[in-house]
Amino acid sequence: MDPADGNQDRSEQRLQSAASFKSFMMKTSTDSNLNLYDHFTRLLLKVMDEHPHNVVDVIEIMSHDVKRGLFKDKQNTLRDLPHTTAAELLAEQQRLLFSRPEEADQEEELIETPLxxxxxxxxxxxxxxxxxxxxxxxxxxxxxxxxxxxxxxxxxxxxxxxxxxxxxxxxxxxxxxxxxxxxxxSTEEGAEEEEREAETQENEMDLLPQSTYKPPPxxxxxxxxxxxxxxxxxxxxxxxxxxxxxxxxxxxxxxxxxxxxxxxxxxxxxxxxxxxxxxxxxxxxxxxxxxxxxxxxxxxxxxxxxxxxxEGDEEDEAPxxxxxxxxxxxxxxxxxxxxxxxxxxxxxxxxxxxxxxxxxNLSVKPGEDSNEEGEAEEKEEEPDEPEPEVxxxxxxxxxxxxxxxxxxxxxxxxxxxxxxxxxxxxxxxxxxxxxxxxxxxxxxxxxxxxWGLKYAGEGYSPPVPPPPQKQYQSGPEITECLDPSVEEEQVLKEALEEQQAAQEEMEDSDEEEEEDD
Structure with a gap:
């Protein structure tokens, strides 16, 4: 066998193995969605750009930085965004208390303060x-x-x-x-006027009978x-x-x-x-x-x-x-x-x-004059006049x-x-x-x-609501009773007729006595 043919076969096998290995390196990871080929490419580019000292000692750190750089955007979405706490907001507002205005002069500060x-x-x-x-x-x-x-x-x-x-x-x-x-x-008078206008409008629109109850002044x-x-x-x-x-x-x-x-x-x-x-x-x-x-x-x-x-000499009057x-x-x-x-x-x-x-004194109306009060006292003194509280x-x-x-x-x-x-x-x-x-x-x-509360003794019990008021007083005039029978009505009718006849006889006898006189 020719040696040249053997070398050619071996080179073809290496190319095939290299191609298969490259395809292996370009296989995408299911976790990070990255491949080894691209990672090595970026890592070598980083080494060529930075030329670090003792690159073999820091290659692992550089590899980690390359990966972290690819996931930077995704990590920002998961990272907790810094937020300002209530204490920081309060401190920012209280910082203004310690600031001195530039326009303030020392002469103004030496003036007596109301504090x-x-x-x-x-x-x-x-x-x-x-x-x-x-x-x-x-x-x-x-x-x-x-x-x-x-x-x-x-x-x-x-x-x-x-x-x-x-x-x-x-x-x-x-x-x-x-x-x-x-x-x-002015604000209170305006509110009172609005209430009066609302009451008049309600009275004009509502023709139902109104209550005659008047609350105490x-x-x-x-x-x-x-x-x-x-x-x-x-x-x-x-x-x-x-x-x-x-x-x-x-x-x-x-x-x-x-x-x-x-x-x-x-x-x-x-x-x-x-x-x-x-x-x-x-x-x-x-x-x-x-x-x-x-x-x-x-x-x-x-x-x-x-x-x-x-008020030095008026000790007998109001406090x-x-x-x-x-x-x-x-x-x-x-x-x-x-x-x-x-x-x-x-x-x-x-x-x-x-x-x-x-x-x-709530019994005296604010519009009454002193002369009218004096005349009223001369005419009639009210027995229920309240005693002044001192x-x-x-x-x-x-x-x-x-x-x-x-x-x-x-x-x-x-x-x-x-x-x-x-x-x-x-x-x-x-x-x-x-x-x-x-x-x-x-x-x-x-x-x-x-806490703004007064001492109430050993225990406190809230007041009990009063009993509900009665609509009317019970009496024989309004108390419901059973209907009388026919015999009872007849007896009552005869009694009324006898009473009426006796009354007429008394009147006739009185008239006869007056005529004789």
Missing amino acids: PNVCEIGFYLEQVGVGLGREELQRVFLALKQLVESQALLRCRLWGKILGTESSYIIAEAEYREGEEEESQ AVPKEDLGTGANKYVYYVCKEPGLPWVKLPSVSPAQITVARQIRKFFTGRLDTPVVSYPPFPGNEANYLRAQIARISAGTQVSPQGFFQAGEE RDSYEVNPDFEGVPVVEMAESLSTWVHHVQHILQQGRCTWV GPLLLTPLSQDAEMFNTLPWTSKVSSTLTPQHAVALLRSNLWPGAYAYACGKKFENIYVG
């Missing part, structure tokens, strides 16, 4: 073991500063924090400004700047979030709030489902609870405030609503304030059972507060007995858990941190 020294208040609250903590209190202080600048408030202070099931409320107390009353009255709301509406309150969920102004409170809301117990959810527009029905949503319920807590727990050292000049700082106040010793409740006084008016701080006067000592459920209304102590010269007097309310007050020299402050 108190929150850092100093936080220091004293730490001494007595209450408060919100340094970090949160600093953020709250910056949020209050932002509120004062945006609303141009005359005075603002941290009232406290009411906890909720979903989120909490940070509450700021601001002084009433002139002009706010006109806006609220509603207790009028106190004007802004007086009574329970003396201050304006703003709330926010977290420092940095927008502040929301709470509406003014009405006596009906305070009256119902005293009869129910509801936890706050943290959403102002949430309806309050309760019995008795509450006239409003959670914003109104929050405002009612703030008014109740302020009236019962806002206290100050005796002598710090004094009665206003306008005083105005007071001013006593410039001659020198402070009360801390030990004395911790031992005696008579050294503390209420500087917020007491809320009467009527739901107002000042009693109003509450404790302003600046009444805490020693006159009554106990409830065999529990003292207040608990007082000293922050430290080891260093009494630097101690702080603490006062804690037992009827409103979460209400605290401290005093040190000429400085004092009130704060509330709690």
